[in-house]
Amino acid sequence: MKAKLIVTPKKAVLDPQGKTVQNALEHMGYAAVTGVHVGKYIEIDLAAGTDRVAARKALDEAAHKFLSNPVIEDYQLEIVD
């Protein structure tokens, strides 16, 4: 079992890394790009037989407490087999 966590800057927060990638893409001729957001991806391997509901609860707490900064970042947590 795995947990996939995506942490992205909130829309209202300046994202200079995203802006830089967007400029680079435009500069290289990718004209259809209208915006880029750069975030973190964290994949967490969980021991076989871990309870899915308990794992989600624990990782949700971990994501909120120290894997993301809730003031400026949003996160999405997904548990997959």
Place this chain on the structure above:
Amino acid sequence: MKAKLIVTPKKAVLDPQGKTVQNALEHMGYAAVTGVHVGKYIEIDLAAGTDRVAARKALDEAAHKFLSNPVIEDYQLEIVD
């Protein structure tokens, strides 16, 4: 239309950031964690009406050329509506 690009270090490559997050999780009592991989997440907004096949081809090339380092990183590209 959006493209979601996930760039992760290859399994054979040392991932000190992942190891650090794993240690932190273990230290805080999340016992079921057996491994952590930390990567980048890049969300690219595309203009409405962009051709999906052409966009995938262009972004695949961009991901290979300069959004990831193919020697030490793998990437997954997904186009969603």
